[in-house]
Amino acid sequence: MGETNNNKAGRPWRQTMFEVIFEADTPAGKWFDIVLIICILLSVAAVMLDSVASINNKYHSRLLAAEWLFTILFTVEYILRLLCVGRPIRYARSFFGIVDLLAILPTYLSLFFFAGRHLAVIRVLRVLRIFRVLKLGHHTKEAALLKNALYASRRKILVFLFAVLTLVVIIGSLIYIIEGPEHGFTSIPRGVYWAVVTLTTVGYGDISPGTGPGQFLAALVMILGYSIIAVPTGIVTVELSRVQTDKPTSQVCPECCAEGHDKDAKYCKYCGAKL
Numbered sequence: 001m002g003e004t005n006n007n008k009a010g011r012p013w014r015q016t017m018f019e020v021i022f023e024a025d026t027p028a029g030k031w032f033d034i035v036l037i038i039c040i041l042l043s044v045a046a047v048m049l050d051s052v053a054s055i056n057n058k059y060h061s062r063l064l065a066a067e068w069l070f071t072i073l074f075t076v077e078y079i080l081r082l083l084c085v086g087r088p089i090r091y092a093r094s095f096f097g098i099v100d101l102l103a104i105l106p107t108y109l110s111l112f113f114f115a116g117r118h119l120a121v122i123r124v125l126r127v128l129r130i131f132r133v134l135k136l137g138h139h140t141k142e143a144a145l146l147k148n149a150l151y152a153s154r155r156k157i158l159v160f161l162f163a164v165l166t167l168v169v170i171i172g173s174l175i176y177i178i179e180g181p182e183h184g185f186t187s188i189p190r191g192v193y194w195a196v197v198t199l200t201t202v203g204y205g206d207i208s209p210g211t212g213p214g215q216f217l218a219a220l221v222m223i224l225g226y227s228i229i230a231v232p233t234g235i236v237t238v239e240l241s242r243v244q245t246d247k248p249t250s251q252v253c254p255e256c257c258a259e260g261h262d263k264d265a266k267y268c269k270y271c272g273a274k275l
Contacts, residue, residue: 015254017084021077022252036077037127040103043070044124051118067120071107074123078104086255086273094257099125149239156235164199164228171195171221175214183210199225 023029043066049055050063078100082088091097103123109116150157172192179185184207185194194207198221209215252258255273267274 014084017080018254021081021084022254022257039070039073040123040126043067043074044121046070047118047120067107071104071120074100074104081257085257087257087271090255090271091257096126096257099123145240149236152239153232153235157232160231160235168192168195168199171199171217175209175217178214178217179209179211183214184208195221198222199228201225201229 019026020028020032046063046066050060050067056063081091081097081100085091092101099122103120103126106116106119106122109119169188169192172190172195173188174191175194176185176188176191179191185191190207197204198218201222209218253268253271253273253275256268256271258268258270265275
């Protein structure tokens with residue numbers, strides 16, 4: 001027991017800090033994440049309440065003080081994250097690293113653009129760390145698989161979007177010729193706007209065809225819209241079906257802070273560092 005305590009006392013402070021901040025498997029790391037998530041939710045609630053006029057008139061100064069307090073805490077936490085990882089630049093460029101930075105920037109920007117502080121609600125994305133706290137690390141892996149599937153589908157989706165863009169330009173031009181300014185289609189861009197709204201089956205109703213041929217074209221566009229919506233879904237589904245998943249652990253790489261490693265992994269699959 002004494003030897004174990006000596007080993008803990010002799011560890012570098014960066015390693016100890018890393019386990020507290022990044023590891024969710026240790027008691028200290030779990031409590032750190034829980035307290036962090038509570039602070040995130042409270043800070044987001046403060047920003048949202050401050051946008052309510054009746055609450056803002058009474059408690060603006062208190063909510064503003066709370067917002068700055070949380071921002072300072074998150075700033076210190078962000079700096080500590082950069083200090084205790086082996087590759088701080090890699091962490092800063094990761095998803096959570098960017099979210100952590102965006103979570104504190106709006107409050108500082110409010111010194112120059114006051115309304116910008118309300119963008120601090122973006123820090124609610126940091127609550128995604130709850131997956132690690134609740135031992136739901138496989139959800140993080142599944143999110144990565146979805147990202148990979150979208151990336152693998154990017155060329156097909158790009159071709160599809162280009163085809164849709166060409167289609168709405170043609171449809172917008174046709175509806176402009178058929179309906180004309182007397183029915184609200186004052187220009188081809190206005191017709192393209194209608195084509196996009198109709199093709200996506202949104203149907204705002206702010207502009208609609210009034211002639212028989214125009215309504216016939218609208219009906220065809222609506223039917224076409226249902227088939228077009230299914231195309232990107234099918235493309236991504238095919239890519240997802242090619243991916244095989246294994247349940248990963250919530251262990252974090254001490255160098256690049258990547259998650260989703262296999263249970264028997266000894267080295268990080270992203271940077272090669274020893275786990």
